[in-house]
Amino acid sequence: LGPDMAARTGAEDRNGQLTKPPGALGRLEDLAIWYAGWRGDARPEIKAPQVIVFAGNHGVTAQGVSAFPAEVTVQMVANFQAGGAAINQLARAAGARMDVHALDLDRPTADFTQSPAMSEEEVVAALRAGWRAVDPAADLLVVGEMGIGNTTPAAAIACALYGGDAADWTGRGTGVDDAGLANKIRVVREGVALHAGQGDGLDVLRRLGGRELAAMAGAIAAARVLRIPVILDGFICTAAAACLDASIAGALDHAVAGHQSAEGAHGALLERLGKQPLLSLGLRLGEGSGGALAIQILKGAVACHSGMATFAEAGVAEG
């Protein structure tokens, strides 16, 4: 399930003939060639981006890890459905279809400081929900999330996968104060200790993650099979994706990092995955917001690649 090397080579050839100095479009050139390879089309178009927002609730909120009450998850799902959230505006601006999947909001995951967040059945159901949410006709995918408390599982996943101290991976999320941050670090540390040394990336996802994280991972995996390139969003999305990468090397080769969020550990997480973010605008909202904004960058890259004239077509000297 790798890129189509003929399409990729064709795209590289075309890139070298376009009316610009070699390399003058910088990362846009790399992005267009990467996209062409995964789509199997040396001169592709982006016509049908899909944004999917998954929502879940977290037992670990009982430990007081969030600045917002857990009820906000379901309230925000209603806001997504009514079109009032940031992601609605950003998906529309990017010309993307947007879907919202609320995953058993009335049945939060278990508090991972006490037991695994999800049973085998639960994590498989969430992975499957994500897998099935992907439109096979989409040509670009952004997955985002909403789940009060979910920077805590994301930090725990990163700490479990990559080691280091819980404090290295734990940030303020939607805005906890110093005492809240200290408490959050304690919770992450306890969770990681309780589940240490157990299985691969997907087992980490089950024990420390949440339904919306598992669904994002399922959707990213489905996109690989469907040859749909993916733009990762922020810290929580990247933590979910990292579970795939930890299970299968190269599992995120069809994904780029849409942005680096203001959540402190996101940069370190992206570095572990070898992903350089396209944007760095201090976002820390989740919902797929940074990924949706980055759709425009990828669209611009592909528009240049596929729409520009060659030196020969335009009668421009190559220097």
Added chain:
Amino acid sequence: LGPDMAARTGAEDRNGQLTKPPGALGRLEDLAIWYAGWRGDARPEIKAPQVIVFAGNHGVTAQGVSAFPAEVTVQMVANFQAGGAAINQLARAAGARMDVHALDLDRPTADFTQSPAMSEEEVVAALRAGWRAVDPAADLLVVGEMGIGNTTPAAAIACALYGGDAADWTGRGTGVDDAGLANKIRVVREGVALHAGQGDGLDVLRRLGGRELAAMAGAIAAARVLRIPVILDGFICTAAAACLDASIAGALDHAVAGHQSAEGAHGALLERLGKQPLLSLGLRLGEGSGGALAIQILKGAVACHSGMATFAEAGVAEG
């Protein structure tokens, strides 16, 4: 000619009520408030962005400062008019109107190592051409340029305005080799020395700049009067804009930096102007390409600001 403070305050109030944690949209929030202030509308929309590309030829190309022959300027103007250049694709992707103005291409500026690049009459004509090119009905402006050899005048302007060695401000442009770079540095050094200590920013623009640089400056000034916010493009656009800033403090308050280009000194130039770039994707094409790509970021910011529901409207708890 400052921002409308009532609209700005109204936008700040609205921003605080939107369904997101405070500050979670990062720089998008600042951008939307900035835009609202300059447009005089607390809940603005971006419906009519304009991209203008100015083209000029440079006498200093006789010194061998570019990897491309000077004929490429007029060839690329034809490419812009035929829709085949990168900026055509990026302007279309951003929903922007695009205009091209070729400025006396058959009459290059004078070689600034010998005499001022332009006479008073010539610089005024170019400033006026820029001023008149701005559509008063536009609600956002990107100015870009095409002019073989024009990173050399841009470097000379930056060096004249901010001091330091010519080598600090001179880069490889479209791709000169080491010998070409050394030659370019010599040319910049000679030009800056010849015109040292002569007048203000606009005089620097006349002596060391070029018609397309003067036109960009004229368009940026016109946009200020018309309350049209501006997105700056790369090194050459920023050097032209810096001449306005050097003449009148605050002359660029209605402008943001669209991107940081790969041309080495662009970052230092933006720092002198106190502008943090929105994008940093290694572009070094000019044409307004980075500015046009950044339209999408500003559109996303304004779409969130003006389209999102408030906590009260959505029935979401404020935490």
